[in-house]
Amino acid sequence: MTDPRYPQLYQINARARLTELSRTLGRPATLDDLADAELDHLQQLGFDWIWLLSVWQTGPAGQKVSRTNAAWRKEFQETLPDLREEDIAGSGFAIAGYTVHSQFGGDAALARLRERLRQRGLRLMLDFVPNHTALDHSWVEDHPEYYISGTEADLTHSPQNYARVQRRQGDRIFAYGRDPYFPGWPDALQLNYGNPDVREAMTGALLKIAGQCDGVRCDMAMLVLPEVFERTWGIRTQPFWPKATRRVREAHPGFCFMAEVYWDMEWTLQQQGFDYTYDKRLYDRLVEGHARPIREHFRAGLDYQDKLARFLENHDEPRAAATFPLDKHEAAAVLTFLAPGLRFFHEGEFEGRKKRISPHLCRRPDEPVDGERAAFYDRILKRLQQPLLRDGRWQLLECQPAWEGNWTWDCFVAFVWEGSERLLVAVNYAPNRSQCYLRLPFTDLENRRWRFQDRLGTEVHDREGNDLQSRGLYLDLRPWQTCVWSVSALPNVG
Numbered sequence: 423m424t425d426p427r428y429p430q431l432y433q434i435n436a437r438a439r440l441t442e443l444s445r446t447l448g449r450p451a452t453l454d455d456l457a458d459a460e461l462d463h464l465q466q467l468g469f470d471w472i473w474l475l476s477v478w479q480t481g482p483a484g485q486k487v488s489r490t491n492a493a494w495r496k497e498f499q500e501t502l503p504d505l506r507e508e509d510i511a512g513s514g515f516a517i518a519g520y521t522v523h524s525q526f527g528g529d530a531a532l533a534r535l536r537e538r539l540r541q542r543g544l545r546l547m548l549d550f551v552p553n554h555t556a557l558d559h560s561w562v563e564d565h566p567e568y569y570i571s572g573t574e575a576d577l578t579h580s581p582q583n584y585a586r587v588q589r590r591q592g593d594r595i596f597a598y599g600r601d602p603y604f605p606g607w608p609d610a611l612q613l614n615y616g617n618p619d620v621r622e623a624m625t626g627a628l629l630k631i632a633g634q635c636d637g638v639r640c641d642m643a644m645l646v647l648p649e650v651f652e653r654t655w656g657i658r659t660q661p662f663w664p665k666a667t668r669r670v671r672e673a674h675p676g677f678c679f680m681a682e683v684y685w686d687m688e689w690t691l692q693q694q695g696f697d698y699t700y701d702k703r704l705y706d707r708l709v710e711g712h713a714r715p716i717r718e719h720f721r722a723g724l725d726y727q728d729k730l731a732r733f734l735e736n737h738d739e740p741r742a743a744a745t746f747p748l749d750k751h752e753a754a755a756v757l758t759f760l761a762p763g764l765r766f767f768h769e770g771e772f773e774g775r776k777k778r779i780s781p782h783l784c785r786r787p788d789e790p791v792d793g794e795r796a797a798f799y800d801r802i803l804k805r806l807q808q809p810l811l812r813d814g815r816w817q818l819l820e821c822q823p824a825w826e827g828n829w830t831w832d833c834f835v836a837f838v839w840e841g842s843e844r845l846l847v848a849v850n851y852a853p854n855r856s857q858c859y860l861r862l863p864f865t866d867l868e869n870r871r872w873r874f875q876d877r878l879g880t881e882v883h884d885r886e887g888n889d890l891q892s893r894g895l896y897l898d899l900r901p902w903q904t905c906v907w908s909v910s911a912l913p914n915v916g
Contacts, residue, residue: 426812427728430765431471431547432464433736437511437784439769440526452527453477453535465542468807469767471678472539473547473639475737476514476781477532479523483557485512487609488782501777502787511784514549515641516556516609520627522634532634545636547680552624552662553645554599554610561623562596562611563589568620570597570612570655582606601645602654615646616657625666632670637678643696644687667695680731680764682738692729698764701730708734708754709745713833713851716757720818720837724762732758733766737781743795744776749902752798753849756878756904757835759802760847762816772799801878805906814841819848821858822894830856834897838863844909846874850899859894862909867891870914874907884912 436453443451464472488494489510499505522532536546555561561568572584572595582605587596598606599613606612613620631638644650648659670677680698681691688699707715720727734742734754746754759765774792805811819836823829833852839845844864850856867887874883885895899905
């Protein structure tokens with residue numbers, strides 16, 4: 423299977439989905455119970471990738487931490503006012519082993535699901551957590567040297583970052599997994615990438631996973647970069663990703679790597695073998711609500727932008743419907759999903775769900791469908807099935823003041839797609855009415871009339887090509903208003 427230049431990914435919370443199916447079926451559901459009709463629907467919506475979140479085996483140690491951590495439990499209670507103990511499964515990122523959870527049907531059920539996806543042209547993405555393992559991973563007993571050890575002094579002075587772990591062969595003090603800006607995760611132990619055996623073992627884990635899916639989303643992928651690892655732990659290490667990604671692709675050509683990455687390290691990881699990296703920077707700028715930083719972000723070269731995974735929500739971020747009012751939500755979605763890159767959608771986003779579900783939970787609350795947001799996403803997804811937006815040529819446009827002293831031109835973000843047809847996207851990304859002129863990049867504007875037809879609505883505007891050539895296209899848009907217009911020449915008369 424070959425992806426288009428700009429593919430689409432849909433993230434499913436496997437545990438929450440199977441809990442819902444279990445309730446419907448009246449018995450524990452496995453991956454075999456994800457219905458063919460559900461997979462057909464995802465294929466019909468235009469998706470290329472399905473990311474199943476949290477399918478790997480977790481253990482009782484992580485679950486115990488999740489159920490007894492007071493701060494986490496407060497969050498769980500806010501999500502599920504009727505919270506029950508069985509709703510707290512433990513973090514899906516505290517992985518005890520890269521085998522499919524026994525409750526989900528094991529590796530065999532995943533293989534059957536992958537084949538059903540493949541029959542529909544859908545590719546499967548799973549999680550890989552490079553930085554840490556669960557407290558009860560087999561390596562804790564068999565390979566304690568794989569972890570960063572601590573001392574009694576570490577445990578005394580930094581109890582938020584170290585734990586005494588019971589082992590059959592003698593208790594040890596280990597570091598919790600963490601990033602350098604926050605306390606450790608008390609349900610995970612930190613792997614020591616300064617040990618070459620760890621790098622080899624984790625490459626082996628990747629090779630195993632690569633036999634079960636078509637790509638991986640790598641959790642906090644920047645944490646094992648040598649410069650980050652040394653800053654966090656004071657331990658020097660060799661690069662992990664270039665060799666690991668190369669070895670996986672030698673065994674599984676075309677295998678896809680997507681990085682969760684922050685701190686402006688996206689380009690670094692792209693250079694080290696990642697096909698896609700999270701575009702958190704665009705998301706943050708959309709939340710802030712100013713057009714100029716978004717335009718500047720879009721000025722980057724397509725060699726970089728094509729490898730960005732663009733989203734408005736995922737399991738780590740607040741729900742888009744809770745973050746953006748409807749008009750701003752629509753504007754942000756147009757800029758996110760009609761730009762180049764991987765289009766990354768999250769289960770529940772289309773329905774306007776507002777409750778973020780912690781990766782520690784296996785149940786989510788029932789929420790009503792937001793009809794307006796659902797209808798909007800239906801229009802967006804239909805538009806994204808255009809070949810133009812999958813493989814076309816993209817170009818950012820320059821916005822100009824509509825008159826002297828007209829500052830609102832700076833509120834616009836605009837770009838065009840060209841291929842078998844032309845599409846103009848323009849957004850007034852501001853809470854005020856705005857005006858501007860847009861210089862269109864087309865060389866055949868003169869001596870013709872041009873039709874601009876709204877592809878997310880019903881508006882139609884005809885314009886004289888000579889005026890477009892000399893002055894540009896005049897726009898006067900409401901706050902947060904979007905234009906997604908096909909641009910076509912009208913036949914000459916007479």
